[in-house]
Amino acid sequence: MPIYEYICRDCGSEFEELTLSAEEKPDCPACGSDSVDKKLSAFASCSIGGNFNAGSSQANCGTKGFT
Ligand SMILES: [Zn+2]
Numbered sequence: 001m002p003i004y005e006y007i008c009r010d011c012g013s014e015f016e017e018l019t020l021s022a023e024e025k026p027d028c029p030a031c032g033s034d035s036v037d038k039k040l041s042a043f044a045s046c047s048i049g050g051n052f053n054a055g056s057s058q059a060n061c062g063t064k065g066f067t
Pocket of ligand 1: 008009010011012013028029030031032033
């Protein structure tokens, strides 16, 4: 199940959501706004593959998920 990171356009709050669909947009937990932008999480980058030899990306893989 993918984890998506979002940033709120209204208050700038960043948060993560587990979503069933890439089209799904959650509301900001801080202010309730639905004006959120999706960011690509480190977890998703690792899942795609090809970044395991990219130095800092590898470090992110080790510290995020896969437990
Ligand atoms: Zn907000």
